[in-house]
Amino acid sequence: MLLCDIGNTSYHFLEDGIEYKKDAQTFDPSTIKEEVHYICVNTKIKLILKDLENWIDLSGHLDMSKYYETMGVDRMVASEAIKNGIIIDAGSAVTVDIVKDGLFQGGFIYPGLNAMSQTYKNISSALDYPFNFDIDLNKFPKNSTDAITYGYLKTLYAEVTSHNMNIILTGGDAKEFAKIFPDAKVNESLIFKGMKKLLQNR
């Protein structure tokens, strides 16, 4: 069985327990001849896949009434994968979603690592520093690197931990974020878990 989660920057495949990625800009999906079950938030690629018979959109199996109209389908599928907890999906955006007793409670969107780094740089060249993921978030910063790192990450940390729920980290930057959320569980295959559940429930 071949599963694929398509985002703004890449195709993320799972085949027989092995994950791999292809660039969203350059990969030609018609080169795959076997059946692929996919979800896709990339509007451009969505149009291409509609014409490929072996690419099967799994989003049709979602109970949309549990979510909201403009919500990304990847967030819905990740939410299907857990019973209780707060999911941080750290990609080009960081999405944070709460699930209680299997029901989506709402969620918010925060800028991803690269986007936020660019933001500080654009405000002023005086804020052009890399983030320090080894920062001690219990200390109020007294240098520029920590001042922007704390601004980006302690704010997120304060909000997420205020809910006192299990935290599940997924997405391309999950391992970096795990340094900031030491009690979180990292599960980079959370979306595939949700996709498999949708397939079983058909």
Next chain:
Amino acid sequence: MLLCDIGNTSYHFLEDGIEYKKDAQTFDPSTIKEEVHYICVNTKIKLILKDLENWIDLSGHLDMSKYYETMGVDRMVASEAIKNGIIIDAGSAVTVDIVKDGLFQGGFIYPGLNAMSQTYKNISSALDYPFNFDIDLNKFPKNSTDAITYGYLKTLYAEVTSHNMNIILTGGDAKEFAKIFPDAKVNESLIFKGMKKLLQNR
């Protein structure tokens, strides 16, 4: 007495209790002939003012050992204005600084309103929404506008309020932010208060 706080986008003057602004790009400081006491974070303008005898840089009166080297002088001067509290200066960047018993404890930097709005838009056109300052931050969002607003503002709110200190709001977007921080005191002249204190202590 003429005071001037110069930022990345404007000259902010205080003259006999009246405040006014001039555009940083177009205003010619040599048109002012009287004595001006100023602080300036704009490196370009700093160079111009060095050659104007009636423009007097107040930053020389700061005890720099209380702060850190790359810290903006406007943050230092605002910190001089209070004894105890947490200052949110909402401008092109949002700076958050803590003062206890007249001593700077550290601070962090968060993107300003325009910068953050641009950030979401740059990540995806699906996130191109204006922020909703009338949001109820006690509810977990179920629509896109609130999802990005909550991401921008609830995170900041959660961190700032975790310190249980008086909050003082200043800067160009102070009034907008006051909707999110209803218990904060708005003081748009905080920097001028700090500048006056530095002048008295000479």
